[in-house]
Amino acid sequence: MKRILILICLVINTAQAAPVLIKNAKLAQAGLDSNVLVDILVQDGRFQSVETNLRLADTVSNTLEIIDAQGQWVTPGLIDSGTTIGLVDVPGLGISSDNRVEDFPLSAGLSVALALNPESSLIRMAPTDGITRGVIIPVPGNSNYAGQSSVVEFSGKTDFVVYADNAVHLYLRERDRRFAGGSRAAVLYSAVLGLQESQRYRNNRRAFKTNKLRPFSLKEADLKALDKVVSGELVLAIHVDRAADIRSALAALVEFKSIRPVLMGATEAWKVADDLAAGNIPVVINVLDNTPSNFDKLGARLDNAALLTEAGVRVAFMSSEPFSEFRSLTQAAGVAVANGLSFKHALQAITSNPAEIWGLESLGMIEPGAIADLVIWDGDPLELMSAPVKTMINGNWVEFSTRQSLLARRYLSISKGGAVDSSSTALRKK
Template sequence: MRLSHILAGAVAALSLAPAAFAQSGPQAARSAAGPDEVVAIVGGRVLTGTSVIENGVVVMRDGKIVSVGAGTAPAGARVIDAAGKTVAPGFVAVDSGLGGTEVGSVRGTNELRNRSNTLSAAFDVSYGLDPWSFTLPVARLGGITRAVVVPQHPGSSGGHVHEEDTAGAGDGGFQTPGLFAGQAAIIQLAQGPDILVKPRVAMVAPFGEAGADIAGGARGAQFVLFKETMAEVRLYARNKAAYERAGLRSLSLSRADLEALIPVANGTQPLIVTVHRASDIRQVLRLAREEGIKVILDGAEEGWLVAGDIAAAGAPVLLNPISNLPSDFEMRAARAENAAALNAAGVVIAIKGNEGSTHRAREARYNAGNAVSHGLPYGAAIAALTANPAKIFGMEGRFGQIAPGAAADVVVWSGDPLEPLSQPSAVFIDGVEQPLTSRPLLLRDRYRQQTPMPPAYRNP
């Protein structure tokens, strides 16, 4: 095959751009379910996120769950028969890059990286989100309807993350190095241009080995630098007028970063802390206690060793239950029972996908199934994909549950959603039924064996 034919094929493949989805996209999807239409899903096994209802009826209207329970569909409702199937809340991807990156190793497509130390804590991923990202429909076909998108940093959980391309790696600026990666955002995965649900839901920072490297090589240096940073933020918050007229001593952060950190310092915005080693977890909890800040632990592979401390501190954990090998000295005690042990201790957990939870975000349900096989109760695994992420990020009752008043994010599965062979037969986000397609499926259908082959694939 000549090079010109190969290039032509590549161009043809790329021609399946976001517009390819628009023909069955937001307008078509929304016309199928008007704002006043009542939809009833009947006869399925309903996992509400907190309980199970056999042969249940889920009623949706105007983007919300109206009711869930036993009985029959209301008169005039559009009925979806879910007999023999499972009905579940849409899953929530946490610690995710969905909508923020297309190809992790191609810098121009990655909006999750920030290498400037003049702007670190104030980096806001919500401004770089792409609602036409090819990753969103793929994740949606895995039952994911919402995601918490986080900036990348040294120690991030996956994909092609290079430390020199992330926060804390730049030269110069107000504070070199920068301790903070930026601020996370919540998105919804429905087709259409408006995917942002809430920006700035949490600050993100690495601790442990990655944080120590940023701060100069020692864990103790990072903790002292962090405490000094919080002191400067509080000083600035008390003396903004003096700062504006240059009547305040020089501070190590830019004004934008100082402003962004005020909610962290006063305990109203949580700090997502990437940490793995048990001793580091205990020190992070001590730091949170001393500084009066709220922390969300991300990773915590050795969390089971200090599960009681984590529970007593009320710190939730974002974890991948299949991180069960001692890949380095921070994870010497990693084990597959971590999720079960943390849950048994009373820790609120959320289960992540793999490699940054972007291209492999849909694998979070497989990870949850693995956690069940290692002792996590089934109901706790479902909650870790649905209700718990919403609770952790201050959205309890708004999504992540099939409950009256919650967003109508509902997925009808062919079987148990934690079984890899189960597939969705219907996906609703905010009550709007979504098309069950994606770019990979369109490419499959276009380039599967056919006669004649597309021009770029014909022999000369």
């Protein structure tokens, strides 16, 4: 946890924006009555004050930027709990994808942070949909342990990694059996063996260095990563769909007292909701994925989030792994509401819950002292026809100009009976 704070502080220190006052915000956030408009003061990358009819102290700089939200919705910056932005540019183009390692002898020890590209064109898109942070996850290519995810901010800055290694990802889905001989029996056996080996490694480091231990099935980097999983320093993100597999995995992990599992995908988690609530195990789901597309997902349904929340499970949403569909995060939250989840809980699933689940202190809430990620919307943030008007990350407004918006502007006049915008087809040096 210390490491998170240190890294976040580093990011904050680079932010040197003028203070901003957002007046008359309709704050959509847990514990607040959204009918009461508030004023939000941002300074040095943090929320300073959040209150009605805020009176500014004299100490606030005269460079203060004042924005009147005029009663529009304001939310914390949204957090996508599972995406590949920055790791994959064109999913169908293998050469642009760094989320899968196929032929290399490391597994849990791999870190996607080494492959992240802060200049991916996709990163500029995220804030235009209100998404300010994301968990960038690996998928398995050679082992059920796919490696470690990173948490990044979608600011477009080169130092956009908030937390390089925040979780080790373990895949137990139907198609992941091939990495362990083809049966779930071997999958779970080898996964637990890895954790056990990491403890033998931890307790015998000197012997390991001098090669006096019987051989391990994993490399040292993997053992180190799994050791952090066992100690609870890193989250163990378990990608699993079938209820039976969720039960088996949780039973197999009982011997590791400090482990912090988070279920990912978890199509049939609703069937074991009470156990998950009792074990305080959070669940990250892809709301829209409701087809029984394989025999692990026979229980797929749109009210998974509602049923889990009702049982007391902390739920967060992810866009989806293979496609560039992070644009659908608010849509997913809205669909969850249409299927029984409360608006408040849906909003939490893309703000404060992921912050809690991934250990992102000072994120996911608009409150004094918290990191200033926020979004001003032109309507209900979960509605399809609403969009962010402005998005702030670390106290800085994010530029909304994307490749996509430039393309739209270049060709707009064609649809009005005109010609291609020629000023955009030839570049002149200024």
